[in-house]
Amino acid sequence: xxxxxxxxxxxxxxxxxxxxxxxxxxxxxxxxxxxxxxxxxxxxxxxxxxxxxxxxxxxxxxxxxxxxxxxxxxxxxxxxxxxxxxxxxxxxxxxxxxxxxxxxxxxxxxxxxxxxxxxxxxxxxxxxxxxxxxxxxxxxxxxxxxxxxxxxxxxxxxxxxxxxxxxxxxxxxxxxxxxxx
Amino acid sequence: xxxxxxxxxxxxxxxxxxxxxxxxxxxxxxxxxxxxxxxxxxxxxxxxxxxxxxxxxxxxxxxxxxxxxxxxxxxxxxxxxxxxxxxxxxxxxxxxxxxxxxxxxxxxxxxxxxxxxxxxxxxxxxxxxxxxxxxxxxxxxxxxxxxxxxxxxxxxxxxxxxxxxxxxxxxxxxxxxxxxx
Amino acid sequence: xxxxxxxxxxxxxxxxxxxxxxxxxxxxxxxxxxxxxxxxxxxxxxxxxxxxxxxxxxxxxxxxxxxxxxxxxxxxxxxxxxxxxxxxxxxxxxxxxxxxxxxxxxxxxxxxxxxxxxxxxxxxxxxxxxxxxxxxxxxxxxxxxxxxxxxxxxxxxxxxxxxxxxxxxxxxxxxxxxxxx
Amino acid sequence: xxxxxxxxxxxxxxxxxxxxxxxxxxxxxxxxxxxxxxxxxxxxxxxxxxxxxxxxxxxxxxxxxxxxxxxxxxxxxxxxxxxxxxxxxxxxxxxxxxxxxxxxxxxxxxxxxxxxxxxxxxxxxxxxxxxxxxxxxxxxxxxxxxxxxxxxxxxxxxxxxxxxxxxxxxxxxxxxxxxxx
Numbered sequence: 001x002x003x004x005x006x007x008x009x010x011x012x013x014x015x016x017x018x019x020x021x022x023x024x025x026x027x028x029x030x031x032x033x034x035x036x037x038x039x040x041x042x043x044x045x046x047x048x049x050x051x052x053x054x055x056x057x058x059x060x061x062x063x064x065x066x067x068x069x070x071x072x073x074x075x076x077x078x079x080x081x082x083x084x085x086x087x088x089x090x091x092x093x094x095x096x097x098x099x100x101x102x103x104x105x106x107x108x109x110x111x112x113x114x115x116x117x118x119x120x121x122x123x124x125x126x127x128x129x130x131x132x133x134x135x136x137x138x139x140x141x142x143x144x145x146x147x148x149x150x151x152x153x154x155x156x157x158x159x160x161x162x163x164x165x166x167x168x169x170x171x172x173x174x175x176x177x178x179x180x181x
Numbered sequence: 182x183x184x185x186x187x188x189x190x191x192x193x194x195x196x197x198x199x200x201x202x203x204x205x206x207x208x209x210x211x212x213x214x215x216x217x218x219x220x221x222x223x224x225x226x227x228x229x230x231x232x233x234x235x236x237x238x239x240x241x242x243x244x245x246x247x248x249x250x251x252x253x254x255x256x257x258x259x260x261x262x263x264x265x266x267x268x269x270x271x272x273x274x275x276x277x278x279x280x281x282x283x284x285x286x287x288x289x290x291x292x293x294x295x296x297x298x299x300x301x302x303x304x305x306x307x308x309x310x311x312x313x314x315x316x317x318x319x320x321x322x323x324x325x326x327x328x329x330x331x332x333x334x335x336x337x338x339x340x341x342x343x344x345x346x347x348x349x350x351x352x353x354x355x356x357x358x359x360x361x362x
Numbered sequence: 363x364x365x366x367x368x369x370x371x372x373x374x375x376x377x378x379x380x381x382x383x384x385x386x387x388x389x390x391x392x393x394x395x396x397x398x399x400x401x402x403x404x405x406x407x408x409x410x411x412x413x414x415x416x417x418x419x420x421x422x423x424x425x426x427x428x429x430x431x432x433x434x435x436x437x438x439x440x441x442x443x444x445x446x447x448x449x450x451x452x453x454x455x456x457x458x459x460x461x462x463x464x465x466x467x468x469x470x471x472x473x474x475x476x477x478x479x480x481x482x483x484x485x486x487x488x489x490x491x492x493x494x495x496x497x498x499x500x501x502x503x504x505x506x507x508x509x510x511x512x513x514x515x516x517x518x519x520x521x522x523x524x525x526x527x528x529x530x531x532x533x534x535x536x537x538x539x540x541x542x543x
Numbered sequence: 544x545x546x547x548x549x550x551x552x553x554x555x556x557x558x559x560x561x562x563x564x565x566x567x568x569x570x571x572x573x574x575x576x577x578x579x580x581x582x583x584x585x586x587x588x589x590x591x592x593x594x595x596x597x598x599x600x601x602x603x604x605x606x607x608x609x610x611x612x613x614x615x616x617x618x619x620x621x622x623x624x625x626x627x628x629x630x631x632x633x634x635x636x637x638x639x640x641x642x643x644x645x646x647x648x649x650x651x652x653x654x655x656x657x658x659x660x661x662x663x664x665x666x667x668x669x670x671x672x673x674x675x676x677x678x679x680x681x682x683x684x685x686x687x688x689x690x691x692x693x694x695x696x697x698x699x700x701x702x703x704x705x706x707x708x709x710x711x712x713x714x715x716x717x718x719x720x721x722x723x724x
Contacts, residue, residue, distance in 0.1 A: 082310030090267025129263030444672030452629025491625030
């Protein structure tokens with residue numbers, strides 16, 4: 001059984017990227033995988049200072065240990081200024097090869113305006129840099145303020161179906177890639 | 182006289198990207214421009230939460246006001262995981278069009294390993310997103326640990342000359358682009 | 363008076379990117395600049411072989427000479443596979459610093475599906491590589507098959523207005539950047 | 544047994560990217576995979592015109608059929624102007640989802656100057672666009688003119704070892720990803 005960890009890149013109380021992450025997490029769980037969502041709003045993480053002593057912030061070790069033990073990752077970010085949020089990038093900066101190398105990641109972005117894939121492109125390059133795999137399926141949710149209904153589900157069936165395919169691909173391909181050679 | 186603000190993307194005490202930023206700032210001053218360096222290590226900035234009330238952190242207003250009043254910017258970042266540091270991206274996330282649009286930016290990155298332009302590419306796209314100009318000259322300093330001598334100058338004369346051209350281009354072209362149409 | 367050269371990256375007989383290019387060329391001419399459009403459909407260009415003898419193809423010299431004499435460029439490309447068309451990239455490969463360095467470029471992309479800025483991002487990095495300037499304004503035209511009316515004008519007024527701003531910025535800023543220091 | 548097709552993006556008679564491709568092809572064959580190299584210098588391909596009738600160029604069908612029948616791909620490109628060669632991009636433009644979707648690709652770039660990963664980044668985004676996988680391992684060979692010895696082998700043992708890991712990863716992970724779910 002594959003273990004997937006989801007990380008959301010927004011600290012906004014009513015964040016859409018966190019909602020999208022929960023939707024995917026549910027679907028991944030329904031496919032029989034184990035899922036844990038790390039909500040950065042509930043964690044006390046410092047800015048990365050380029051060093052390796054974060055003992056004053058136990059949540060750094062929690063982040064690192066949880067990701068290290070995972071097979072796959074969901075990274076869900078708001079697109080800020082045409083890229084990944086500084087919040088999510090900083091969380092990734094607090095980890096390294098030990099946590100991220102060889103993991104299988106799926107990427108989601110959420111935008112206030114028109115859909116775009118800049119944040120997804122940057123995240124894809126970043127994850128490769130730490131030798132992670134990134135699945136080809138990715139989801140950019142544009143005009144997020146009207147993308148979700150009152151129950152937190154996606155209004156657009158096409159998008160919802162793409163989230164299904166995303167979840168399916170992440171679980172299946174994490175299983176394939178993480179098996180012994 | 183053009184006003185340039187420099188922002189360094191590292192919180193490391195002995196940061197090379199901050200050193201590179203100081204070198205450029207000196208050269209820009211010598212060219213007759215006004216320069217102010219905002220050292221993020223001395224500022225108390227929060228993580229961007231997607232909102233706009235940061236009154237609990239006066240340094241956010243200081244960052245915003247200083248950049249708003251500037252004509253040009255130097256952004257100097259360590260390359261973490263093949264991209265801009267989360268620290269610098271977060272500082273940019275705390276600003277928007279009001280501060281950044283129409284400004285002229287020059288980009289510097291510093292790497293522990295082999296030189297690369299990933300962080301510079303990402304920053305270029307990010308700055309365009311907020312409708313800033315980015316000068317074609319850019320400097321990536323690889324293997325930073327051996328790039329500086331004991332007095333903080335660059336060992337490689339080619340790199341040092343490129344910093345000169347960078348400073349020259351930033352000052353000249355900021356003046357050109359910021360004049361009335 | 364600034365000289366602008368437009369290059370379209372599509373060989374399709376009824377190309378939308380060529381239409382968009384013509385629209386911009388008209389607006390740029392109306393602003394008092396000189397415009398020449400190089401239609402790659404009417405030129406006989408070879409694939410770039412990494413060498414410098416293209417004497418068997420006089421259109422290579424025509425491309426090089428026309429661009430060398432220009433102050434600014436409009437590059438209009440269909441987005442193929444999330445990037446610039448091979449046709450346009452090859453035309454750029456047939457030139458180098460001598461033709462492209464210091465020029466001021468504006469970028470347009472046209473897509474069959476949803477709007478995206480991948481081709482524009484790649485072109486921005488490519489143009490910087492040859493030390494050209496790229497204006498912050500850029501236009502991506504999604505679902506091109508329904509973007510133009512029967513007279514070849516843009517249906518969406520917002521897009522049309524963005525083309526106006528694009529033309530204005532290209533002419534004004536080319537004039538600023540190309541003046542003597 | 545996995546089938547790998549290699550495509551080189553240079554038409555230069557003594558191309559280094561083609562040499563690098565041959566080196567990898569040998570290693571992949573030694574690992575028990577089937578390899579076919581499509582040398583674009585020996586094929587008569589037209590520029591992509593956005594249409595789908597290339598019956599006048601039988602090599603288009605040969606390219607398409609060979610890639611369609613493959614499990615994995617090696618794409619080896621010279622870095623021209625900080626991106627993939629127009630020649631290789633055009634060859635990819637002549638194919639689509641039918642040929643490329645679901646394939647597993649490994650990427651190599653060769654540069655005249657200092658190593659960089661721009662062409663690799665662009666290719667990674669392009670291949671994702673057509674729903675291919677790209678392995679995390681990638682190789683950029685800088686200063687190619689001094690990277691190979693007289694027998695066409697890489698002088699730098701570190702680089703040579705990275706090509707080994709690249710070949711190993713491509714074969715192993717193509718096998719994993721192409722198995723039935």
